[in-house]
Amino acid sequence: MRLLIMGNSGSGKSWRARALAEQHGLAHLDLDTIVWEPGQIAVPRAPEQVHADLLVFVTGHQHWVAEGCYGDLVEAALPYCSELVFMNPGRDVCLENNRRRPWEPHKYASMEAQQSKLDFLLDWVAGYYEREDAMSYACHRRVFDGFEGRKTEVTLQT
Template sequence: MVRILIFGNSGSGKSTLAKALAARHGCAHLDMDTIVWEPGRIAEARPMDAVRADLDAFLAQHASWVVEGCYGDLVEHAAHACTELIFLHPGCEACLANNRRRPWEPHKYATPEQQDAMLESLQTWVRGYYERDDAWSYAAHRRLFDAHAGDKTEYTTLPSPD
């Protein structure tokens, strides 16, 4: 049984690693973006009690899973259930480059053009990762990782999913 929780900045490689690990272990995968945002309306958050309920339901429904996201409050909420916590932070430039190469994400955006239209605001948000002190910041992620008492791994470059 694996229960892997991956977190980091946008563009850090969370989804790439999560998909590879879920495929390797034959387990369920949850991208937290799919429960945080109103369907079809990226940047319009759902009520946090509904988001936590959906996260709890996913964790309870699957014996093995890989969950990934940048939401520090949700990572903290789920960390008690994971068998491994993975923190990805390859640096700002790597995240920006990864976002520029990101394929269309139809579970988030209705069209590739809609995704492209959001890129610059996403890149601005990514650039602020090391300066902000909110639930999605490096400071919050660092605190979560350092406080976690279970198995944990930190990567400053994207690991090979093999």
Template sequence: MKVLVFGNSGSGKSTLAKQLAEEHGLAHLDLDSIVWEPGKIAVQLPAHTVAASLAAFLSEHSRWAIEGCYGELVQAASHHCTELVFLNPGLEACLEHNRKRPWEPHKYASKETQDGMLENLQSWVAGYYERQDQWSYHAHRQIFDSFAGRKTEHLSGSAVAA
């Protein structure tokens, strides 16, 4: 099993990927962990470093759950997955999940630091359906629609297999 979970921030990617990893004994990769400079807020690693980290993970693990919102990385990993899961619960659900998000110590030094970034995160999340970048609904929709293998889209609590 090689499952790739993607969608907007707050869509439930981490929750689902961690659950699948635990239930099925899969290696787990949160793409945030290879995209951002450790110990720094919103400082991206060089693209070649990120690509090398993803390639290393893919070659080192035969069974995995990968999750993230990065269209270019989701696209790259999709060539190796056995199942694609697009979480698309809608904007209000994502915003609410972000408000209730527990502290993520692998991303922020403290809960207070994380909460201090919430307004910026919510603003970015709110633009998901309008933006045209690699982290947008537009990019995610193209990835999902063009994937020929087993795939499921989760809409507002329901799943639609394609």
């Protein structure tokens, strides 16, 4: 089992990936951990380092789950996956999940520091369906629709 899970922030990617990793004994990669400089908020690592770390992960484990909103990284990992999951529960669900997000100590020094970025995050999440970048609905839809392997789209109705 080699699963890629993509979607907007708050769509349930991390929750699903952790549950599957625990249930099936899979290695788990949160793409945030290779995209950003450790211990720094929104400081990107060099793209060649990110891609090298992604390749090490997908080729270094027989069974794994990787998750994130980075459509370009999901696309780079597609040749190595056995299933693609697109978490697409809708804007309102994503916004509410981000409002209720517990403290992420691997990203923020405190819950207060995390909450100080919440308005920015909510604005970014709300723009998912209008943006055209690698972390947008447009990119995720293109990647999902173009993938010819096993795939599942998880919507609010699913």
